[in-house]
Amino acid sequence: MMHTFSWQIAAFSLPKTTIKTTNSITTTSVIEAATFNPHLTARLTTLKLSSSPLSAETQPPPQSFDETCDVLVLGSGPAARAIASLLSKNLDVILADQNYNRSWPPNYGVWEDEWEAIRTLYKDSFSHDLPDDCIDRRWSVTDCYFGGSFDIPTEQRFRIDRPYYRIDKYALQKALSPKDNGEYRIVKANHVSQAINVNLYSPANSLVHDELGSTIQLQTKEKENVWVRSKLILDCTGHETKLVLKDAKIKSIPPGFQIAYGALVTVDETDVIDKTCIGPYDKEAMTLFDYRTDHFDDDDDGDKNENMLKKAEKAPTFMYAMPLKDNRIFFEETSLVARPALSFQDCKDRCFRRLDHLGIKVVDIEEEEFCYIPMGGPLPAKDQRIVAFGGASAMVHPSTGYNLCRNMMGAGAVAKVIIEGLKGDGTPPNLDKVAANAYHAMWSPSNIRQRNFAVFGGEFLMKQNVEGLRGFFDGFFRLPMELWSGFLAGWPGLPNNDKHETWFARLYFGLTFVSKLPPKVALDMLFSIITYSVKEGIALPQSVTPFLGEPDSYLYVERPKNQGDVAAKNEARRMISESKIENVIPVPFEEENNVKDITGSAGTEAKDVLVKI
DSSP states (O other): EEEEEEEOOSSSSSSOOOOOOOOOOOOOOOOOSSSSOOOOOOOOEEEEOOOOOGGGGGGHHHHSSEEEEEEEEEESSSSHHHHHHHTTSSEEEEEEEEETTTTSOOOOOOOOOHHHHHHHHHHHOOOOOOOOGEEEEEEEEEEEEEETTTTTTOOOEEEEEEEEEEHHHHHHHHSSSSOOSOOEEEEOOOOEEEEEEETTSSSSTTEEEEEEEEEEEOOOTTOOOOEEEEEEEEEOOOOOOSSOOSSSOOOOOOOEEEEEEEEEEEEEOOTOTTTTTEEEEEEEEEEEOOOOGGGGGOOOTHHHHHHHHHHHHHHHOEEEEESTTTTEEEHEEEEEEHEEOOHHHHHHHHHHHHHHHHHHOEEEEEEEEEEEEEEOOOOOOOSSSSSSOGGGGGEEEEEEEOOOHHHHHHHHHHHHHHHHHTTTTTOOOOHHHHHHHHHHHHHHHHHHHHHHHHHHHHHHHOOOHHHHHHHHHHHHSSOOOHHHHHHHHHHHHHGGGGSSSSSSHHHHHHHHHHHHHHHHHHHHHHHHHHHHHHHSSSSHHHHHOOOSSSOOOOOOOOOOOOOOOOOHHHHHHHHHHHSSOOOOOOGGSSSSOOOOOOOOOSSSSOOOOOOOO
């Protein structure tokens, strides 16, 4: 049965082409399309094919595009809005998300020097201002509590002279949103596709790439389709993206998970004499870690407390406290990294048990936060046209869960190479190369080696009980600040990352760090380095030595051309034309770009069919 359908083309610059054939399926196609322009609608091609009727799920795109752009950004979290804001300074950008107007749920904390480095980059390189009101609170010092092990008194405070910021998430969301017509546009719709192989997606035709762009089907909450034509697509939909495949060729470890329950609360200070603190937490300091477990030592319910203590020692959590104004404070009980993830309920129960033990009376809960951050895991597969960014590209720090500053700093490097690739010299860009360069800006071999070092750190932390974590971090923060702060940054452009960018720098860091650890923890780390290297292969040794080469690069590699031996084919064609016996030139010997209707000497149609475009 003959079936006719229309297929939309906006990607090829081709001459009119006639294809002649003599088999039972007759196909006549005239393709007329201009060089891709995101503001033009392509003409259509009508094809007659022998096929069964198409199902509704595999219908091709409609006859026109609803939206066109240079870059389509999927998602609307900090990573998505940051990259869209920077790209829109030079390109036509659409950001697509059904939930665009939803407020960001997490509370973000950052080191002051990292945030200021990002502000400088955005202002100097992209003329994008991140105003002062993006900072809700500044603390000049940061406190930690690691008491209870290795002869460290329970009440002892470890103070770090490094300022910390709490981001005003509403102000930052506004700062990364469009303010005038010169910035990115918004489409409140989500993609409907799922990758089934590299650059192949289901449902059929919902996402199609070609050499001059991509056509993607989006859908609104009302189930209305929105078809978008874009030169490049960035996937910022998060860690569990459906559009970007993970690299199955490189050995990797499944991700760990950071789980946290947070609450912004008001506390009762009626009977409090010293109002400079909330419990033990100084109002002028941000408390980064409180790994103490003395809140399970109460005698009123001995057996229950003992069981809870054993569980907390085996699967530790820490308190993270941000004093705000007066008697308002944000508390968060956090499992740093675990596989499988710790229960949210356990985190919540431990949070309020700790507060009760510390005599902190909560009178009002303004908001709750449930934090879920995959850490580590495989990187994106290579040769994908869609560029993963943020969580979709596994940019979260594998040891700490820090991601906001890494994403925002990384947005600068990725935006620069995309703008350079798409603007170019006026000729149609090689989009596979642009996508590969964007991945390389995130995951150069050097960055991958540094990440592999941090992945080991996450695996080591994951196996520690509370005693091991106390010893680990007490030693960690006794390092020179430029060493530990560079490890926490872990991304090019952030302060002190240069102390970790080479194999020698990482080796020096590791040896210095081991010397600061309690002997029990140091021996465990050395043993873990050996067993991890044997089990997981060269990733860790490669990160701290010069002997094992570089990880595979994401850079574009030109594909070999199937040209064959031109001289031999020319000779065969000449000899056949001179032959008195053979007068049919086989398809492989035909001259390129020369379409012929080949017939035999008796006028019968030849079986060989030449199709050239």
